[in-house]
Amino acid sequence: MNEKRIAAVRAHSLHKHFGEGATQIEVLRGVNFDALQGELTFLVGPSGCGKTTLISVIAGLLNSSGGEVKVFNQNIEKFSGTERILFRRKNLGFVYQQYNLLPALTAAENAAVPLLAAGVRHREAIDRAKSVLEKLGMGKRLDTLPNKLSGGEQQRVALARALVHEPRLILCDEPTAALDHATGESVMQLLAENAVHPDRAVIVVTHDSRVFHHADAIAHMDDGRIVKTESHNGDGIEIPELGETVPVLAW
Amino acid sequence: MNFIALKMLTGDRAKYLGLIFTIAFCTFLLENQTSIFAGILKRTGSQIADVTDAEIWVMDPKTEYFEQTKALKDTDLTRVRGVEGVQWAVNLFKGSPVARTQNGKFAVSICLGLDDATLTGAPRKMLLGSWERLGEPDSVVIDKAGYILLFPGEPLELGRTLELNDHKVTIVGISDPPAPFLSFPVMHTRYSEAINFVGRERTQLSYVLVKGQPDVDPLELCRRIEAQTGLRARTSQQFQWDCIVYYLKNTGIPVNFGITITIAVIVGVVVAGQTFYLFTVENLKQFGAIKAIGVTNWRLIGMILLQAFTVGAIGFSLGTGMAAEFFNFFDRQIATRGLILMWQNVALTAACMVFVMILASILSLRRVLVLEPAMVFRG
Numbered sequence: 001m002n003e004k005r006i007a008a009v010r011a012h013s014l015h016k017h018f019g020e021g022a023t024q025i026e027v028l029r030g031v032n033f034d035a036l037q038g039e040l041t042f043l044v045g046p047s048g049c050g051k052t053t054l055i056s057v058i059a060g061l062l063n064s065s066g067g068e069v070k071v072f073n074q075n076i077e078k079f080s081g082t083e084r085i086l087f088r089r090k091n092l093g094f095v096y097q098q099y100n101l102l103p104a105l106t107a108a109e110n111a112a113v114p115l116l117a118a119g120v121r122h123r124e125a126i127d128r129a130k131s132v133l134e135k136l137g138m139g140k141r142l143d144t145l146p147n148k149l150s151g152g153e154q155q156r157v158a159l160a161r162a163l164v165h166e167p168r169l170i171l172c173d174e175p176t177a178a179l180d181h182a183t184g185e186s187v188m189q190l191l192a193e194n195a196v197h198p199d200r201a202v203i204v205v206t207h208d209s210r211v212f213h214h215a216d217a218i219a220h221m222d223d224g225r226i227v228k229t230e231s232h233n234g235d236g237i238e239i240p241e242l243g244e245t246v247p248v249l250a251w
Numbered sequence: 252m253n254f255i256a257l258k259m260l261t262g263d264r265a266k267y268l269g270l271i272f273t274i275a276f277c278t279f280l281l282e283n284q285t286s287i288f289a290g291i292l293k294r295t296g297s298q299i300a301d302v303t304d305a306e307i308w309v310m311d312p313k314t315e316y317f318e319q320t321k322a323l324k325d326t327d328l329t330r331v332r333g334v335e336g337v338q339w340a341v342n343l344f345k346g347s348p349v350a351r352t353q354n355g356k357f358a359v360s361i362c363l364g365l366d367d368a369t370l371t372g373a374p375r376k377m378l379l380g381s382w383e384r385l386g387e388p389d390s391v392v393i394d395k396a397g398y399i400l401l402f403p404g405e406p407l408e409l410g411r412t413l414e415l416n417d418h419k420v421t422i423v424g425i426s427d428p429p430a431p432f433l434s435f436p437v438m439h440t441r442y443s444e445a446i447n448f449v450g451r452e453r454t455q456l457s458y459v460l461v462k463g464q465p466d467v468d469p470l471e472l473c474r475r476i477e478a479q480t481g482l483r484a485r486t487s488q489q490f491q492w493d494c495i496v497y498y499l500k501n502t503g504i505p506v507n508f509g510i511t512i513t514i515a516v517i518v519g520v521v522v523a524g525q526t527f528y529l530f531t532v533e534n535l536k537q538f539g540a541i542k543a544i545g546v547t548n549w550r551l552i553g554m555i556l557l558q559a560f561t562v563g564a565i566g567f568s569l570g571t572g573m574a575a576e577f578f579n580f581f582d583r584q585i586a587t588r589g590l591i592l593m594w595q596n597v598a599l600t601a602a603c604m605v606f607v608m609i610l611a612s613i614l615s616l617r618r619v620l621v622l623e624p625a626m627v628f629r630g
Binding site (some may be wrong): 054056059094098109113116 | 252253254256259261262264523536537539540541543545546547548550623624625
């Protein structure tokens with residue numbers, strides 16, 4: 001290893017269950033998982049294996065039931081509710097399977113939502129959103145409502161929304177599941193070209209093996225555990241030491 | 252984020268307009284029913300309100316409302332005049348003779364006999380002619396509604412004659428007083444004339460109208476009159492309220508309107524509240540997405556309250572406009588004249604709608620605040 005790689009996300013012995021008593025369901029059963037900055041990490045596995053739950057815990061949208069997860073070396077489960085929201089707003093970007101665009105907003109306005117949430121002035125937010133959309137090939141669809149966009153275009157808007165505030169971690173949940181292969185490939189291509197950055201980690205949950213070639217690392221998950229990890233060259237991934245981290249709670 | 256809240260609200264045009272019109276309709280219904288109710292009750296004392304010269308009405312101790320008169324003794328007028336603090340006191344006759352026209356049309360009327368010397372209580376709003384002409388023999392001033400009732404389809408005209416208890420009288424003026432509770436013609440004439448228009452009784456004095464001296468409190472003067480004469484003395488305002496209370500207690504009006512108003516309130520609360528609540532619930536996924544992106548609960552509360560305030564304000568304004576136009580139109584109709592949209596009813600309805608929107612917002616907010624943002628990951 002020539003240079004020290006920084007772990008953006010590190011989960012250790014992570015557990016998560018839903019329900020109590022007889023109805024309790026163990027979804028995460030001691031997950032050990034790392035995602036490195038500058039890499040596109042795929043989290044793959046069959047439906048119901050806990051992929052979405054894992055990224056929900058990583059994002060601070062769900063609390064774990066045991067173990068530890070650190071994002072940029074910070075245990076966000078120890079944050080207060082507001083700190084967690086602010087951390088998410090500044091550092092995380094999301095791409096969903098169902099896009100989750102606001103139907104009343106144009107493509108540019110949808111992409112600008114994270115900036116507006118952060119208090120950026122409307123005009124500036126829209127301008128920055130337009131700039132990102134243009135990079136993603138949506139320059140001619142800036143003022144179009146989501147219901148007038150194709151699935152691929154909607155996902156590109158969702159991608160712009162995830163990128164516009166320049167977060168350090170992007171979480172994508174089945175971004176190609178609702179798309180045909182060609183469109184899915186194109187979206188993944190855009191994701192790989194635009195989202196991957198030396199200071200940023202991208203985690204993609206998918207079970208679409210046709211896009212695996214975009215991955216720098218792949219974590220295979222089954223029955224609530226990471227059963228195998230691969231680096232881009234097919235070898236078992238090397239878990240790095242935590243490098244120097246910078247404070248991320250500088251709001 | 253206010254921009255996003257408003258876009259979410261107006262984005263689905265059908266839902267947005269549905270919300271607006273639901274609130275507008277509920278506002279209209281509430282303002283309409285409460286104003287008609289208040290207007291009808293106000294009519295029970297309209298003849299009292301129309302006498303602006305006097306501030307105190309003196310009557311038989313058992314009199315409860317304007318229509319219920321028992322004649323006083325003629326000497327009671329002198330006794331009232333003798334009470335300290337009385338500036339002047341005059342007699343007033345109130346009877347209900349049948350008025351007949353030459354072509355056979357007839358109607359029971361409200362006949363007010365005014366003090367011959369001063370004509371105190373004469374209608375102040377005249378459409379045609381003059382109340383001063385009541386000094387002429389066998390003259391009456393009739394209200395416009397009564398004129399139209401007795402002379403349907405004919406133009407307003409002075410000099411027409413009526414027969415009141417075999418007495419031929421001439422119309423010397425057409426007035427526009429507040430509408431009475433019942434749709435009887437209202438006629439003003441001199442006291443000495445009026446007592447002949449109904450079947451003779453031993454005594455005829457219905458009311459004594461009193462004006463107190465400038466430095467005497469009317470309520471105190473009422474107490475003095477009651478103490479010295481044994482009669483009942485009420486200020487104009489008290490007597491109007493007496494009439495309202497009498498009708499509330501002794502007629503089916505409050506029950507009837509009460510049911511309608513209650514239904515209007517329930518419909519308003521349920522429909523407007525539920526529509527807004529459903530609007531928010533249908534947008535839960537959108538709120539979830541916004542929440543996951545990093546919008547605080549306080550900001551979400553602000554967004555929902557802004558949406559509630561916006562639809563509430565627009566719907567309320569529209570509904571109030573509709574109610575205003577409704578009363579503006581019906582105020583011009585003879586049968587419904589005087590029924591107006593009172594500011595008190597607007598304020599009451601506004602309070603009601605604010606309550607509804609706050610309630611709906613609280614229920615909606617509860618759903619949004621407990622919303623698990625992780626739901627956005629579920630397809």
